[in-house]
Amino acid sequence: MVPPEQARLVLEFEVTGRDFAAAGNAATRIKRALEHVGFSARAVRRAAITAYEAEMNIVIHARRGTMSAYITPETVEIAAVDEGPGIPDIELAMREGFSTAPDYVREMGFGAGMGLPNMRKCADSLTVDSEVGKGTSVRAVIRNC
Amino acid sequence: MSYFHSVTLDREKCKGCTNCIKRCPTEAIRVREGKAHILEERCIDCGECIRICPNQAKVAVTDRLEQRAEFRHNVVLVAPSFLGQFGRDVDPDRILEGFAPLGFDGVEEVALGAEHVAAAIRRHCRQFPAPRPLLSSACPAVVRLTQVRFPSLVDQIIPLHTPMDAAAVLARRAAHDRTGLSDDQIGVWFITPCPAKMTAIRQPVGLARSEITGAFSMTDIYGAILPVLPRSGVQAGHRRASALGIGWGIAGGENEAIGDGALLAVDGIHNVIAVLEEVVRDRLRDIDYLELQACVGGCVGGPLAPENPFLAKRNLHALTRRLARTSPESGEHRVSADVLEGRLTMREAVAPRPILQLDEDPAIAILKAEQLERVVQQLPGLDCGSCGSPHCRSLAEDIVRGVAFETDCVFKLREQVHSLAKEMLELAQKLPPSMGHGQAGKGEGGTR
Numbered sequence: 001m002v003p004p005e006q007a008r009l010v011l012e013f014e015v016t017g018r019d020f021a022a023a024g025n026a027a028t029r030i031k032r033a034l035e036h037v038g039f040s041a042r043a044v045r046r047a048a049i050t051a052y053e054a055e056m057n058i059v060i061h062a063r064r065g066t067m068s069a070y071i072t073p074e075t076v077e078i079a080a081v082d083e084g085p086g087i088p089d090i091e092l093a094m095r096e097g098f099s100t101a102p103d104y105v106r107e108m109g110f111g112a113g114m115g116l117p118n119m120r121k122c123a124d125s126l127t128v129d130s131e132v133g134k135g136t137s138v139r140a141v142i143r144n145c
Numbered sequence: 146m147s148y149f150h151s152v153t154l155d156r157e158k159c160k161g162c163t164n165c166i167k168r169c170p171t172e173a174i175r176v177r178e179g180k181a182h183i184l185e186e187r188c189i190d191c192g193e194c195i196r197i198c199p200n201q202a203k204v205a206v207t208d209r210l211e212q213r214a215e216f217r218h219n220v221v222l223v224a225p226s227f228l229g230q231f232g233r234d235v236d237p238d239r240i241l242e243g244f245a246p247l248g249f250d251g252v253e254e255v256a257l258g259a260e261h262v263a264a265a266i267r268r269h270c271r272q273f274p275a276p277r278p279l280l281s282s283a284c285p286a287v288v289r290l291t292q293v294r295f296p297s298l299v300d301q302i303i304p305l306h307t308p309m310d311a312a313a314v315l316a317r318r319a320a321h322d323r324t325g326l327s328d329d330q331i332g333v334w335f336i337t338p339c340p341a342k343m344t345a346i347r348q349p350v351g352l353a354r355s356e357i358t359g360a361f362s363m364t365d366i367y368g369a370i371l372p373v374l375p376r377s378g379v380q381a382g383h384r385r386a387s388a389l390g391i392g393w394g395i396a397g398g399e400n401e402a403i404g405d406g407a408l409l410a411v412d413g414i415h416n417v418i419a420v421l422e423e424v425v426r427d428r429l430r431d432i433d434y435l436e437l438q439a440c441v442g443g444c445v446g447g448p449l450a451p452e453n454p455f456l457a458k459r460n461l462h463a464l465t466r467r468l469a470r471t472s473p474e475s476g477e478h479r480v481s482a483d484v485l486e487g488r489l490t491m492r493e494a495v496a497p498r499p500i501l502q503l504d505e506d507p508a509i510a511i512l513k514a515e516q517l518e519r520v521v522q523q524l525p526g527l528d529c530g531s532c533g534s535p536h537c538r539s540l541a542e543d544i545v546r547g548v549a550f551e552t553d554c555v556f557k558l559r560e561q562v563h564s565l566a567k568e569m570l571e572l573a574q575k576l577p578p579s580m581g582h583g584q585a586g587k588g589e590g591g592t593r
Contacts, residue, residue, distance in 0.1 A: 007507075007508040007509075007511035007512055008511065009511045009514050009515050011518070024426070027426070028422070031425070032501065033514055035499060035501035035502065036501050036502065036503045036510060036513070036514045036517065036542075037502070037503070037507050037510045037511050037514055038499075038502040038503070038504070038505075038510050039507075041296040041297035041299075041497050041499065042297060044296075044297055045297035048297075048425050048426060049425075049426055049427045052426040071511060071514075072511070073508050073510075073511060109428075118427065144507070
């Protein structure tokens with residue numbers, strides 16, 4: 001048995017681009033795991049928003065991707081790594097209201113350019129790496145407090 | 146903490162089927178030893194299990210009319226949903242007067258309380274621009290659902306009385322003014338369409354103590370009042386509520402009474418869950434106020450309301466068309482002194498009551514969560530419910546919590562019996578050395 005101080009739960013989910021039927025499932029599972037571990041209601045909420053926005057970004061923009069959560073008693077790290085168009089200007093993408101989502105996605109009520117800004121508000125730290133034409137990786141850490 | 150629950154099991158009638166466990170929105174029921182067991186800390190008294198049980202084994206505990214004998218003066222609170230139980234030819238005056246022959250000394254309309262509450266909601270939304278959306282506190286099942294399944298949203302519940310509690314404040318004061326009796330001599334009774342309101346009276350959330358003495362089942366009162374309904378409403382002046390107040394009995398009526406702001410109404414507990422998931426994800430920031438009702442159709446759809454909810458809805462629609470839109474004492478833009486002076490404001494914060502944590506110690510909880518994922522992989526994923534837990538995932542949770550075993554799964558049990566049988570067959574084919582061939586006696590000298 002792993003000694004409790006090294007306890008770490010790893011969850012991993014495949015996410016498919018344009019699959020709006022399954023969109024949000026990974027975020028829901030991550031949220032539930034955090035509730036099982038006993039994260040504070042506040043931390044669960046911030047992680048739920050972050051995970052959902054990250055997952056939706058993959059669904060809206062990428063071909064496919066992986067959502068992972070690394071959970072310890074103190075923190076959760078959410079990683080969304082995708083194969084997709086990438087982000088040419090990350091600083092611009094971080095601005096509220098800036099979006100490159102196609103019209104049909106906006107008509108569904110998504111892609112309002114709030115994804116990354118919202119994640120930055122919710123997460124204690126957020127790193128975005130991207131290569132145009134290859135894909136994007138988003139890492140967010142949320143402390144359990 | 147111990148919980149009062151109106152929803153209880155009639156052990157005699159329960160056959161131990163899996164209908165209720167699959168329907169329960171908080172996974173609060175398990176079948177054990179052939180009977181349903183309700184997990185006290187999870188049950189929100191929504192009454193979904195009462196609706197679904199094919200054997201009528203789930204019942205709502207309510208009060209008995211004889212309990213009124215403990216009081217010198219008894220007032221009844223009549224909700225719009227009760228008026229909706231009667232056809233269009235029954236004037237509401239007749240219904241309200243029908244309570245005198247039943248032995249009540251006074252009548253108050255819950256719709257009047259609703260009008261005060263609507264004004265209070267409008268005022269609260271204007272005063273406090275955040276957080277958004279605010280969640281209605283009117284349905285006690287939804288409030289409890291939020292506490293157990295959406296603990297991060299409890300601060301978004303609007304801290305105001307339900308129309309029922311507001312009506313009780315008005316009724317108690319009126320009764321006191323009329324009779325000069327003290328509080329403990331006045332009984333204030335509600336006719337409830339659901340178990341959730343019964344529970345809310347016995348164990349209120351947001352109030353230390355309810356102003357309401359108890360509640361009678363709407364089905365029981367409906368049966369009792371029909372034979373004593375007066376032929377016509379003779380004494381005028383009972384009915385004071387307006388169309389906007391009466392409308393609260395139907396889904397969407399609450400928002401119509403509130404009138405302004407970005408409003409959204411959701412009814413049916415499973416629909417409420419789906420929309421609260423979106424609130425957690427912060428997708429409803431542009432909504433000011435969410436009307437949320439556990440029952441499809443609103444309170445007329447309550448499990449203790451005898452009439453078909455769609456017919457009751459039609460009855461209420463017909464009634465609201467005949468009434469003035471607003472009443473003189475709580476016009477759409479008037480705010481009563483009760484609202485202004487905080488008498489319709491919750492006294493206590495709504496506490497979160499999370500149910501999913503696997504262990505007090507988060508490090509151990511992580512190990513258990515890991516184990517849970519492994520167990521889920523092992524289970525067939527059919528969610529058949531035969532183990533007594535609603536889904537394979539909830540069985541895995543129960544196993545990790547130490548209250549169930551993997552062999553509770555009929556498929557896992559079959560697998561194990563199968564491998565055991567195979568092992569037995571292999572053993573049965575083995576012969577003792579004295580009869581068998583091969584290795585027996587090798588290297589031990591053997592026969593000469």
